[in-house]
Amino acid sequence: MPSEQHVLPADVVRGLTAAEVAERVAAGRTNDVSTKASRTTGEIIRANVFTRINAIYGVLFAIILSTGYLVDGLFGGLIIVNSAIGMIQELRAKRTLEQLAIVGQARPRVRRDGESTEIDPAEVVLDDVIELGTGDKVVVDGEVLAGEALEIDESLLTGESDPVVKRPGDEVMSGSFVVAGSGAFRATKVGKDAYAARLAEEASKFTLVKSELRAGIDKILKFITYLLVPAGALTIYNQLAGDQALPDALRGMVAALVPMVPEGLVLMTSVAFAVGVIRLGKRQCLVQELPAIEGLARVDVVCADKTGTLTENAMRLGEVRELGVDGVPVPVALAALARAEARPNASMLAIGEAFPDDPGWRTDAVMPFSSARKWSGASFDGHGNWVLGAPDVLLDADHPERAEAERVGAQGLRVLLLGHAERRVDAPEGPGAVTALALVLLEQKIRPDAKDTLDYFAHQSVTVKVISGDNAVSVGAVAGKLDLPGAQDPVDARRLPEESHELADVVEESAVFGRVTPLQKRAMVGALQSKGHTVAMTGDGVNDVLALKDADIGVAMGAGSPATRAVAQIVLLDNKFATLPHVVGEGRRVIGNIERVSNLFLTKTVYSVLLALAVGIAQVPYPFLPRHVTITAWFTIGLPAFVLSLAPNNERARSGFVGRVMRAALPAGVVIAAATFVSYLLVYQGSGASELDKEQAGTTALITLISIALWVLAIIARPYAWWKIALIAGMVALTLAMFLIPFTQDFFLLDPSNLGYTGIAFACGAVGIVLVEAAWWINRAVVARRAEVDTEVTHMG
Structure with missing residues (x-):
């Protein structure tokens, strides 16, 4: 050889x-260059401990300690909890990423x-x-x-x-x-x-840069920062300028400021992504860039190569049909060609297995297969020039053997032409005229999980387009066996228009493409993107590299070429196309659940800011103690948000995250703030109120706030499942216990014994619940109408 x-x-x-x-x-x-797949342990610890939110909480915790009311410093535990949860999950994700990265690494010889x-x-x-x-x-x-x-x-x-x-x-x-x-x-x-x-030094792959979700959360946090400044300043002035003793004023100030900070929002985002990495890692899926989980959830078009994706990468020689030219040593020539290349492709390997005897022909020149040429060949000393490749590339359009190759290819076989070339294969104008000597039929085994995967995407309204370098009719036959819509009308890429707008129209309308060159694959991805589609490209061969690089999400097979694995954001190390739905599902879980918990955290921030402003303008003491807002956050947001962030969620990802969250959080926050403030004013006894009166007024306001906040939780948890109902019921039970058990009444300084006040609290809470529910239905109707308009515009376009 x-x-x-x-x-x-x-x-x-x-x-x-x-x-x-x-x-x-x-x-x-x-060549020991740092190409880390994740942050170092020290970076993870620093990133989770030294955060802006922890710094704010640390200052407020120190203020509470100075007052001597240690119980009101319960929120300080959030510094430890937030940091610990973030570190544990990210360290687990780091370990998973690094283990998988070693498996998926390109290893030179x-x-x-x-x-x-x-x-x-x-x-x-x-x-x-x-x-x-x-x-x-x-x-x-x-x-x-x-x-x-x-x-x-x-x-x-x-x-x-x-x-x-x-x-x-x-x-x-x-x-x-x-x-x-x-x-x-x-x-x-x-x-x-x-x-x-x-x-360029390779950036850390464990990052949320380029993440639409993270960008949206950053925008929300910036908006909240602008709200915090006037609300916080007014609260500090109101509490410290009143007639209260300094410790009480400081407690009121801290109680107003603590709930304004959406302390768990960034944490839950990091945890959701980290858990996604771990879950996908268990399925032998290497996420090389973290936003890929999110990005694939937004994908509406998947471009899949046929070989290695829909079919097994390995092939088997089915038949060699000699074309009746006497004296031509077809089996010997095939054996010689199989041994001419130092690194044969899958087709040559199958031929080499079928013809294992080395004929001993001495090679003068070799032209390996490339996706652009669609043929390979060798020139042998004393035996002429031989080529093996696509019949529709090597033969003229009117050649009778092209029609026969098309007919055989329509059965889903890969058809190669063995021919004798006029010139040396390495000649600039080679191979010249080709004499057809045999058709080589290779069998491709369809992956057993391919149909289920295509059915999943169809059910999820994700369009699948098969883009292959093989004969279009053959590709269409394979896609037809998988019941892919549009497989009956395959497109030969050699007839595709070059003008980008026309190309975009054709690519959008058709589903199966054959004889696609690497540059055309790249152009087709760009054409789909120009139509507003989010495109994922899957592949395993070197001909897929450029398209993988340009696609919104590149997905490579673990057994594919090192080049494809290097440019892809996701590598399926088990080489199973069927793993892709799990990646899509994980992305949808992450995005959908973060949107859910964002609603909870931002609702709390909105009502906290508005309540602080209302109290400051009315110049009355803040109704709550820090311990009240801490326990409220645990029962209505913290514990439920953690559970919801890890729950199943198959809702398709949509753009416009910030708008949807704010449309839901603002009305709910306004209603909660208004209802709480009204119930507080109705029972507030003025500056001369006794400690008992203050305690009962605070309890009344807290009952109103928690009642509506739990209803907001119930809304966000929709649609219901048994575990969601159990979660809501558990939070209600814990809240009732806090108000009814004597020990917790004393510990949290609660007094619901004044039935008149409690009745006012529930009445205000009931009005707030009705308003929040109405706002939810109105928002849902607006969103549905916008979706209809967008659909109409798309069809018109």
Whole structure:
């Protein structure tokens, strides 16, 4: 079997010795660049402990300690709880990410002591001889030593879309990848000296940057900050300028300020994403960029390659149909072609298995398969030039064998043409005219889980488009077996319009495409995006790299080429297309649940700010103690939000997160603040009130507030399931216990014994519940109407 080793000097064939490797490692000339998959443990601890919210709570906790009322410092426990929960979940996610990243890592092959060895990228040292094959990622800079039709795509570095032919002496850059051929190069720059490392240090992958959800939460927090300043200033002035003793005034001030801060919102977001990483990790799904979980939940179009996605990557030779040319050694030629390439693709491997005997033909030139050419071949000394590839590419349009290939391909088989070429395969104008000698039929096994996966996407209103380099009729036949809508009208990509607007129309209307080149795949993804679609691209071959890079979400198979795994945001390490619905479901769970809990936290912030403003303007003491607002937050928000953030949720993700949350939180917050303030004023006895009167007035206001807040929880929990009903019932039971048990009455300074006051509290609470419910129905109707308008506009467009 020919190889580049035949033309390499002996020292290059041998590579470095163990002693030479050890010498370079000791000198620090290694490729050990920090490419962390997550934050370090120290970074995680600092990020969860030293937060703005913890700083605010720490100051307020210190103020309470100065008053001597330690019980009112219960909210200080939130500093510990928030930090602990965030750290535990993120450390678990870090461990999961790093374990999976090791499995999914691209591992180059190097020659050492005359043996070809697969190693981690970080173990490459200066002067290592690194082998290259189709789909391999170039991990360090180097100089080409030898190559067989070696073509490298540098578009991810330079923007140049055409592959570059590399010959001995040429430079290769880290970050590029092999699209055709094979070869070897010597590492000349490693570690931080390599081109890709100098271009940009890889950012931490455990990040929420580019997350629409995180951006929305940041916008909300900024809005809240603007509200906190006047409300907080007025509260401080009102409490400290009144007739109250300083400790009581400070307690009232802290009680007003603590609930204004949405302390669990950022925490719940981080926890939800971290748990998503852990859950997907258990399914052998590596999330290389955290926002991908969120992004895939928003996807409405999935572009899937056929081979390796809908069908198994491995193939089996079904039949060789000789075309009646006497004296042609078809089996011998196929055996020779299978051995001509140093790194054969799946089709050649299947042919090699079927024809295991080496005919001993000496190779003069090799042209490996590439997705752009759609053929491969070899020129043999004394035996001529042989090619194997797509019949509709190698033969003229009116050739009779093209029609036969189309007919066979319509059964879902991959059809290749074996032919004798006019010119050498490596000639610039090669291969010239091709004489058809045989049709090679390869069987592709459809993945058993492919149909269920396509059915899931159809049920979830996600459009699936099959984009393949194979014959369009053959691709349509495979898609037809899976009942994919539109499979009966496959499109040959060679007839696609080049104008972007026309291309977008065709790609949007059709479902199956064949004979698609890598550049066309990239253009089709862009065309769909121009129509407002959120596009996910799945693939496993080097021909998918550019499209994966440009798609909103790139999904690579774990057994795919290192280049595809490097650019994808999600890697399915189990190579199962059926894992994709779980990723979509996880993303929907994360987004839907964060939206739910955001409603709870922001409702609390709105009513806390408005209540503080109302109390400040009326110049009355704040009705609650810090212990009251702490326990209210636990029962109406904290515990329920934690449960809801981890619950199942299959609602499709939609844009407009901030608007939806604010439309729900603002009316509820206004109603709660108004009802609470009214019930408080109705029972407030003025500045001369006794301590008992103050306690009963505060209890009345608290009953009103908690009653409506629990109803808001009940609204946000819809649609109901048994566990949601149990959750709400549990919170109601805990609240009742707090008001009815003598010990908790004393501990929280509550006195519901004045039945008149309690009746007022429930009356105000009932009015508030009706108003909140009405606001919810009105908001739901508005949202439904907007959805109808958007649908009408889409159809008109």
